[in-house]
Amino acid sequence: MPILVMKFGGTSVATPDRIKRAAKRVGREVANGHDVIVIVSAMAGKTNELVGWVEETSKFFDAREYDAVVSSGENVTAGLMALTLQEMDIPARSWQGWQVPLRTTSAHSAARIVEIPTDHIMAKFAEGMKVAVVAGFQGISPEGRITTLGRGGSDTTAVAFAAAFDAERCDIYTDVDGVYTTDPRISAKARKLDRIAFEEMLELASLGAKVLQTRSVELAMRYNVKLRVLSSFEDNGDEAGTLVCAEEDIVESNVVSGVAYSRDEAKMTLTAVADRPGIAAAIFGPLADAGVNVDMIVQNISDGGLTDMTFSCPVNQVPRAEKAMTEAKAKGEIDFASLVADTDVAKVSVVGIGMRSHAGVASQMFKALSAEGINIKVITTSEIKISVLIDRKYMELAVQALHDAFGLDRAA
Template identity: 80%
Template sequence: MPTLVMKFGGTSVANLDRIRRAAKRVGVEVAKGYDVIVIVSAMSGKTNELVGWVGETSPLFDAREYDAVVSSGENVTAGLMALTLQEMNVPARSWQGWQVPVQTTSAHSQARIEDIPPENINAKFAEGMRVAVVAGFQGVSPEGRITTLGRGGSDTTAVAFAAAFGAERCDIYTDVDGVYTTDPRICQKARKLDKIAFEEMLELASLGAKVLQTRSVELAMRYKVKLRVLSSFEEQSDAAGTLVCDEEEIMESNVVAGVAYSRDEAQMTLRSVADRPGIASIIFGSLSEAGVNVDMIVQDISEDGRTNMTFSLPTEQIQRAETAMDAIKGNEINYTDLVTDQDVAKVSVVGIGMRSQSGVAAKMFKVLSDEGINIKVITTSEIKISVLVDRKYMELAVQALHDAFELENAA
């Protein structure tokens, strides 16, 4: 029988009533003739609760025990979903990561999937099981310890299973009914897209869109897994949602597919840094070793052998970055001051149509200028333009760009 992967996020399984609703959707697909692999998250709020308990018990916790605790939320959901399906006379059983097994690296709390041998689950399908309910977010290390994949890791689990089992499709059920041109809470004109290319979704996910985890999109793009984003709260079970697919499957691409934003950005500037070969390598090498995710980088024109180096980073990583820069000041580099601005936001436009359409950057900058919004930093790629602006102008910028690129007409 063909295989379908269905993933249900925390809000979709937040209580027993929602688990029953999700199980009914699974039953519909089984009736169509699919063998179904269901990937479940922990009930909404449960992972945060477990993380809090770990922190209270041991502030400097053992990462192996952290994974053992926080992975338990998915185990509960998987068992309850399997029981619910059995009550519906659908042959189902639950699977924890180590039982499949989902083989991962040993990097606890940030493990990466290395292999998912399909033999164990396929053997059960051959015996008459119709649904394998798998605990998402978790796996097993080469040492035999439970591992977790990082927050949002159930999306990655679902895509990895779809790739490993050659699934016809991977349906991601969440609390939104698809991928929108921007956040509908900010822009009432936002429209749901019928289709979006992998590359566009990857950029939107990395730029702040919360619909899919970045790693899951990377995996889907690599293995050509068709992804469909759907709402578990829609009454009709055949709602179209948004299909994330190859660029070739989209007949006519919009120049801009969406506008993304990220509130939690900061801007950091090293003032009067010596402008000589190797300085950038020292600065950003130190930041990388400290686990700081740098995005935008701007270096001023050198004057008298000195320059300013500006970069953006997540606000939660400011202290880590400041510590890293303090450690190299005076030893490896000299700078007069370290200035941090936490009152900024990143706004981006994304679209594969930019490859063949000129003038997108000029239009974007003029729109922002007309609204009196000053651009602090700019970064671009083949299908993306991002700017850093004062946070108070973020919503205005999103709305103005959405209007200027006529995304209310997107489909």
């Protein structure tokens, strides 16, 4: 039988009634001739509750016990889903990560998948099981301890299973009915995309779009796993949702496919830094060691042997960045006149594979922002993306202006 992977997020399994609704969708795929691997998240809000209990119990908690606690939410959902399917006379059983076994690295709370053996589940399919319900987000380390894959890790679990089992497709059921040209809460003109290329989805996910976890898109692109994003609250036809696929599977698309934003950004500038070989390594090495996720980097033209170095990072990492730079200066590793943090900025980006073959996208973007009186603080580009830092108060206006400027309310 062809294998289909179906992943249900926390809002899709938030209550027993929603689990029944999801189980009916699984039943339809079984009736269509599929063996199904269902990946489930914890019920909505449960993981946050479990994390809160851990932090309340231990300020400096053991990461191994953290994973043991926070992974339990998926176990409950998997068991309830299997029971619901059995009540529908569909042969199903639940699997925890260690039972598969989904083997991972030992990096607790941020483990990476190493291997997913298929023999156990395939043997059960051969015996007549129709649905394997697998707890997402979790695996087992070489030391035999439960691990978790990081927040949103159930998406990664689903794609990894689809790759390992050579599945026909991986359907991701969530609380939205697909991938939109931008956040519909900001622009009423946002349009659902029928298809989007892996590269575009990867950029959008990394730039703030919350539909799919970045690592899951990376995996899908590497193994060419077709992803379909669907709503668990609507009746879906064969062409529903958004298909995330290879670029060659898209006949025609707009030059720009979407506008993404990230509200919680900060811009940090080191002034009067010595312009010498190795200075960038001296700055960004300590930041990396401190766990600061640096994004945009701009170095000014040298003046008298001194330069300014500007970078962006998540706003909640500013104290960590300030500490790393202060300590590096105290050790004599770097020298600078001041460290200026602007915590009231946002990042807005346009993304599209069509930018590879079309000139003038940057000009069009900058004109649209200028027409609204929006000043650009930092610019970075890649082959299919242009990102700018702007004052946070203009973020929604910028998103709407760029959505209109590139005609994203209209299909290609």
